[in-house]
Amino acid sequence: MDITGLHNGRITVPAAFEQVFSHFYYAVNSGPQTISKTLLPGFQTILVFSFGTPVTLLSGNAEIAMDKCMVLGPIKRAFDYLLPPGSDLLVANFKNDAFYRFFGEQVMSNIPIATDALSGDNCFTGLWQVLREIKMPEARVDAILKYAAPYLGQQHITASLLLQQDTYLNLVKTIARDTNQTERNVQLQQKKQFGYSLQEIIRYRRFLKAVNLVQDKLATGALKIDWFDIIVACDYYDQSQLVHDFKHFLNLTPGAFLRFQENICRPLP
Template sequence: MNYQTYQPHPDLEAIVKFYWTLEVPFDKNNEKQKIIPDGCVEMTFNFADGIKRYVSDAEYVVHPCAMVMGQRTKSYFIEPLGDVDSFAICFYPYGFANFVNTPLADLVDLEIPIENLFEADPSNELIHQMVHAADTQERIKIIEAFLLSILHERTTIDSIVKSTVDSLIATKGSAAISTILKEDLSKRRKLERQFKNQIGISPKQLGRVIRLQTALNMMLKDAEKLTNVAYESDYFDQAHFIRDFKEFTGVTPGEFLGNEQMALSSLFYRS
């Protein structure tokens, strides 16, 4: 697997977390890979063969060649049909809402063709340019021109949503929403509604995903400290950590490490 990340233009760095590319030659012996929620929305372009997402042990759907992947509330398996050559934009949790009118709650756990979210002509032209670009740097220039043209026409994200997400990220997902709102619980209902519209999931759900990210990153950096991860990630105790981890990934922390079906997620989280 050849996985690379790239930083966005300064005008987009508050909205776009990074760009990434992934190249994987086809090998019939490759294991299907489990993808774990990361709290971000992604726009992905697949330039080689298709990628299937399993909806059950035997059933699957094939990803659109150019799509937006909404917030995830659960893990899922993917498997390439051949070679993989992908380019993606990873948006901060509040990032993608700056570019579309569609409520992000409508995108949760789905892959949406980009022509369903943007006007047809610009979408088709974007896909054409991305497919025929000479290299990654040219693709970055193309996608940034597309995003900036839309961003300049729209208002930015609600400040209460952004400040809540920033607080969750700063506290690694452990901040209580009542604390973030400074005990002003009258704002909670409004925040929940705005979160569903502009993030896709609730503040509590996002906090759980961010805390899982923190734990995964710690595990992958130093597997020997597995017993300390629960406490350093602000879980109540080891049992709470294992229960949450298994709910999101389908396996225990110990089973995750060294699992060939987790190799891609391990690569993403380690980076």
């Protein structure tokens, strides 16, 4: 569905930054009406820049008016946001432990946070001022990448091993054995550097598989979803467990999810 006045899209990153950012997202509302969108959880940490009319973030009964820039995440549940007329948004999506590699553990437990608090010299305010003078989203992304390059720290060995795995089965035991750590320490490193536990990401990836299957079927023109096929393909115990995950991550039933497809912004897996 076309939304009058909304100009938005994804911007891919160069190969040198593929382990840092999954992508950038921009949205400009040049129309007369406020636009409501929903961001699906992707367990990513995001850095949001606002250059126009303040954007409103909605989560439950809470509202956050964002003026210049803010860090949010890891995004574990869906939330709505409002793009008023004149809003101009750019979002950097950090990949895996990349946010931790920039700022360390001291900020991971304090998100959401205004970005001025991340640095004593208010470096993000300066970056925001530079970006505000640039009008094209792609040129803004180039400026962010140039700014980010010197700050990226080395990846911890535990995080590196976690990212090399295609499955999380017996992962903690394997890494603990290969690195002479306790299983508990591996779990703590995972939580500290990624912002979520292995159990959380296992549950999320199963849910994301279900969402991808549903959207793939809709893309082929399917008018009805066989939820039993989804349950079997994603190893859910039964329909109630599938429904519970939809409500947990999106605060929507599967049926409501189908009805609201036009308003949903899905992160890259």
